[in-house]
Amino acid sequence: MTGKIICSGFGGQGIMVMGKFLSYVALEGDKFTTYLPTYGAEVRGGTAHCMVTISDNEIYSPYIAEADAVIVMNEPSMRKFENRIKKEGLLIINKSLVNAKTKRDDLKIVEVPFTDIAAKLGNIKCANTVALGTYFSISSIASKKDIYSVLNKMLAGLRPEIFEVNQKAIEEGFSYDKPR
Amino acid sequence: MGKILINGNEAIAEGAIRAGCRFFAGYPITPQNEIPAYMAKRMPEIGGVFIQPESELAAISMVMGASASGFRAITTSSSPGVSLKQEGISYIAGAQLPAVIVNIMRAGPGLGNIWPAQSDYFQATKGGGHGDYRNIVLAPSTVQEAFDLTLLAFELADIYRNPVMILGDGMLGQMMEPITISDIKRKPDSKDMVPLDKPWALTGCRNRKLNLVASFRMREGEMEKRNLELQAHYKEIVRKEQRYEAFNEKEAEIIIVAYGTMGRIAKGAIKRLEADNKKVGLIRPIGLWPFCKDVFTKLFKDNATLKKILVVEMSYGQMLEDVELTVLGRYPVEFFGRSGGGVPTEEEIVKKVLELY
Numbered sequence: 020m021t022g023k024i025i026c027s028g029f030g031g032q033g034i035m036v037m038g039k040f041l042s043y044v045a046l047e048g049d050k051f052t053t054y055l056p057t058y059g060a061e062v063r064g065g066t067a068h069c070m071v072t073i074s075d076n077e078i079y080s081p082y083i084a085e086a087d088a089v090i091v092m093n094e095p096s097m098r099k100f101e102n103r104i105k106k107e108g109l110l111i112i113n114k115s116l117v118n119a120k121t122k123r124d125d126l127k128i129v130e131v132p133f134t135d136i137a138a139k140l141g142n143i144k145c146a147n148t149v150a151l152g153t154y155f156s157i158s159s160i161a162s163k164k165d166i167y168s169v170l171n172k173m174l175a176g177l178r179p180e181i182f183e184v185n186q187k188a189i190e191e192g193f194s195y196d197k198p199r
Numbered sequence: 200m201g202k203i204l205i206n207g208n209e210a211i212a213e214g215a216i217r218a219g220c221r222f223f224a225g226y227p228i229t230p231q232n233e234i235p236a237y238m239a240k241r242m243p244e245i246g247g248v249f250i251q252p253e254s255e256l257a258a259i260s261m262v263m264g265a266s267a268s269g270f271r272a273i274t275t276s277s278s279p280g281v282s283l284k285q286e287g288i289s290y291i292a293g294a295q296l297p298a299v300i301v302n303i304m305r306a307g308p309g310l311g312n313i314w315p316a317q318s319d320y321f322q323a324t325k326g327g328g329h330g331d332y333r334n335i336v337l338a339p340s341t342v343q344e345a346f347d348l349t350l351l352a353f354e355l356a357d358i359y360r361n362p363v364m365i366l367g368d369g370m371l372g373q374m375m376e377p378i379t380i381s382d383i384k385r386k387p388d389s390k391d392m393v394p395l396d397k398p399w400a401l402t403g404c405r406n407r408k409l410n411l412v413a414s415f416r417m418r419e420g421e422m423e424k425r426n427l428e429l430q431a432h433y434k435e436i437v438r439k440e441q442r443y444e445a446f447n448e449k450e451a452e453i454i455i456v457a458y459g460t461m462g463r464i465a466k467g468a469i470k471r472l473e474a475d476n477k478k479v480g481l482i483r484p485i486g487l488w489p490f491c492k493d494v495f496t497k498l499f500k501d502n503a504t505l506k507k508i509l510v511v512e513m514s515y516g517q518m519l520e521d522v523e524l525t526v527l528g529r530y531p532v533e534f535f536g537r538s539g540g541g542v543p544t545e546e547e548i549v550k551k552v553l554e555l556y
Contacts, residue, residue, distance in 0.1 A: 084544045
């Protein structure tokens, strides 16, 4: 099994954290993983993305030319990456910030208002965690035990309410298809 | 200890610390900034020295000074910064001092951009600075190897009293992978330690004969004598220190030669071609100087099916020349490369191989 995932959005939306989270979860499950960020000129408000591969076997290229799944947290990212997904692949869209429709008709498309959900939870910054929850829910690439274990490690030393809101964000993301 | 997830830059920094190195001097430049950042935090914690001097030239000169006093020392930079260090590297080689220099390459020439490239191969392996000298050059392709080869770099530098360069690219520096951290059994340097295993070091010459560490040799015949010593060293290094990974090479009809991150991407392309019943092998030089000529010589004897050799680089053909000098016309040597920030993909390499097949 190999999963190639691209996370993308504005700088400041926690895109790199999403990618690192995926790689940590892979490590927790004793899998091979590579995490390749964009680096250098990224600033808050600009676009940012990272590429994560998770596999049971040795990973050759950390660079992803054709992804199994792409998570787009804003509209420019959708334009940039909608053509970089394999046929029948997964496109997860942050409906709160993406109004346009994708040009692809050969994908599994999941639209969720991640930013609105995060705002309702009381911390707009955890929209990325909601999106991760949705990805985990659909891909079943990791167990909930591993996901929470990583959440614990990544948020170690921070205030308990930050852990709580992120835990809720994961759960909200998992039940992405419930009526709202 | 279990595996930890870190990027290539951090792996090199931690590797230097585990190798007992307690002296870092370096000036910031993308895409290697995680190394000085890591060192700035860790060195003071463990009684080491972190210094960000006024320039790259100052950094390499400080490394020369630390090394002359017997301490393991490292400086790191990226392509334009490594160009600035060349004077110092030549002096270090001339003075027969150990030193570890890291180049996390970005695209050039000039200031270029910050994206991955392999266009400093000539500079790293053919001198870079002036004079008849050689760097030992190691090229990691994974984050684990970045750590392991840093340990090795310090060992080789001390054994041969020669600069060792670690040549990676921005992709390797920035990417994270799980790695296993290991220690070497060497007491770390400390500020007040007089290194006993380096009798040549400048440690204050009370009660002993004067040591001389210098590259300046004015008296008649002296410089030539020093050069002959260096050449004898280099011959020994060529004999003993060729490193490579070979994969599917014995039955292959096409052999891809690629190093660093290109090596692992080429391996991915070979796996894809395998599924298509195409017999393609890999030689991935781990040491760039000395170049792994011996494995080619052996291959030409053992492999009866070989038709062509394909060199893949993130440059417009630099290692290519070493491959051509090794093959000496016995087989056609083809080339595929991109440079300027573009990284050849598995798909592009597959396409190129199919054109040649």
